Amino acid sequence: MTPHLAYGAFSYDLAHLLGAAVLVLSFGLLYQRRLTSIIAIYALQSVVLAIAATWQGWVQDSAHLYVTALIALCAKGVAIPLALRNIVFRLRIERSVDAALGVFPSMALGVAVATLSILVVLPNTIESETLTREDLALALSVVMLGLLSMITRRSALTQVIGFMSMENGLILAAVGLPGMPLIVELSVAVLVMLAFVVFGVFFFRIRDQFDSLDVSHLDRVGGTHK
């Protein structure tokens, strides 16, 4: 459709690079153990996503992608990470370490999942544009890695970050598809904000009651099998 996005063109290479950067940062989220670093990586991923959206907006010549980029930059790149840092310091857990699975197994799983995503997307979208295909493969990998990092973590805070990183993958897919309406991104962004608020309330209640952010304490509330 857009001649700028042909294989080998500069615009294509840069879009590809930015998508790949988001994916690499997802791997970073997967193995990083320190809470503050995880928040920093998430912020960085959101900023890269904002750049990717800006670049797509430029290439596709669609103004609403700039709005998406702005939302990604302000809300997810700055506001949410700052709020999360605030929580971490207020709860005094900035030095805590959180990993349910070792670094090597989680990385191996991550690579396997990313490979699977590429195997799914590339053969199934032969009719589509090259960039769309690879962009979708990258985005699906990011979503799957976000889910993976949710299940390899024990702390509620890191699970929330995994959840928001999944959402970054969705936005990455959305900006790569020409003609995606803005309303989707806005609603998704609002959804994340809401989820963030809810989870924020959540943390404080957990903190009040159990003096920990470890969700395994919630299992007692969920009831037991009779």
Added chain:
Amino acid sequence: MSPDASPGFWLTGLAIVAGVLFVLGLLAAAGRVRAAYWATLAVCAAGAVLDLGFLAAGHAGPPLSVPIGLPGAGIQLALDGISAFFLLLLMLIGAAAAATALDDHGHYNSTAALLPVFIGAMTLSLLAADAFSLVLGFEAMSLASFGLVLTNHTDPPVRSAALLYLGMAALGAACLIPAMALLVHLEPGAVDLSFAAIREHPPQGWRAIAILVLVLIGAGSKAGLAPLHVWLPPAHAAAPSHVSALMSGAMTKVALYVIVRMLFDLCGPAQPIWWGVPLMALGAMGAVLGALRANIEGDITAVRACSTVENIGLIAVGLGLALAARSADLPALAALAMGGALLHVMAHGLFKSLLFLGAGAALHGAGTRALERLGGLIHRMPVTTGCMLVGAACLAALPPTSGFASEWTLFQAVLAGPRIGGVALQTLICVVALLMALAAALAAAAAVRLIGVGFLGRPRTPRTAAAHEVGYAAQLAMLAMALLCLLAGLFPGAVLAAAAAGLKQTVGLTMAGRSSLLLVTPQAGSPGYAAPAIAALLGLALAGVVWVVRRRATGGSRRGPAWDCGFGPPPAWLPFGDPITQYGGASFGQPLRRALGVALLGAFELVDMPEPGQTRAARLIVRSKDPASALLFKPVARWRDALSGYADHLQFLTIRRTLSVIFGVVVLFLLAVVLLEQL
């Protein structure tokens, strides 16, 4: 109007009949119950007339499109030989059921609205000419009949019977809808659900086999084909009798119609010979099982319901044989088997609804349906007993009744069957013939037990002794059905002529040349069965016997003590003996229960004698259980409980485990996508 371009007068009329029946449900719901019953009676009678008109003069035209249903597609209705044949039966039974319902005194008002809807839904399934409207009509029929079964919902057994029925209906839908989906030919762009489009692309290979299995489960469970017949006796015993008459006489036939429509018509003739085998095997098993249970059950409605299982089994044998013979390219045999099956559909539909109406009359007049409490109704309810005698003669397949004509034709087909296929199939057909003979004999015993214990002898309870005849509407309905039974028995050739278009459509050959009004023959030119001649001979013989007896008898009569069998010495307060010591239903069934029931039904008897010194009475405990319930339903219920136990664990997983399950499912899904891509 030109005959080829328009949907035709008869079809339009019958489509209006179906629509009016649905509207009558609203009328009954608005409180005008009697008006709705009257109108249902009139509409069903008009439908029967229209249908006869089509069978006599009409020909299958293009379908009628009605803009109701799926957006943009609507539903399509059509009338052809096979659906018109079943529709005639439905309309006759519907009219009789509505007339009987008129005799009610407000007991059925809670579900009165569902009766016309039930008949209308069955009409819709018979008229349907696309997959969607067939499924719509079939499921509406299931739901309406579920509501009707629940009429006496304050009784716990009624509620459990209705729940079992609903569960079986759900199973049927879960099989029938995928079967329809597999039948529909998928083309990119537009999906055409009409039967005409399906006929152009008959299924093959694994799809055809899957359709066969799904249809046998989906429609077979509704028809009462063994081993999925377990719902039938309790549901029929729970429902009001006019509803049982409709369910047993018409609804099971609609299910058979679905089997015929899907396996014979829509799947096309190019199917392997073994397609008939499951129908024949299941049918023969069900016939024996149902007939045996009919000799053991103690409720007259349950006796009828078990006999329905038997008769559906016989019809299924005929259908299976027709399917196999058609594949083996023996159209004459296929037409004979199919003709026998359709004849039995008509005969059984008529006499079974007559018997159910009679059971309702017994309940109405004598206050019970338990054989152990009835007896002697012939004196108090002569019209009902006369009609029941006609129905029981059909059930016992006595010549010259319709039951004999149809079973004779079926037997002719099965006995000619060993010409099909290899040794295995021929052996199977021989075994099936033996089982059918056993079932027919058991059915005759059940009919004798029903009449002898329930209607002859002496009343077993004071309530039965004070029985009274039912109202005129119900009497007229029974008399009309009895008359139809007799006519169908005397002129089976006329019924076969009504089925001619259906035979042509399903097996490609009619019974022309082999059946006339007076004579039905298995092969052209061979000796056959001439019902009127048999009737005349039997009548002459009977008249001769009567004449000889009268001749030799002395004048006047005297009532003396009967043979003492079973009657204890009469106590002082009961000069004629205690009626409860008469030979009863359980005593009549005991030899069969001991001979066959132990092996087939797991029957056992336990004599509970009091210890010396105890004053309680001795008890005889007799139990039997249906093998389908013991071997199929109980294990399935156990698996269901175990599975729901496992599913219960999922509810109490930790958050991380829940997420891991989601992750695992997503990965599996993606893997499936990748693997399917490689294929």
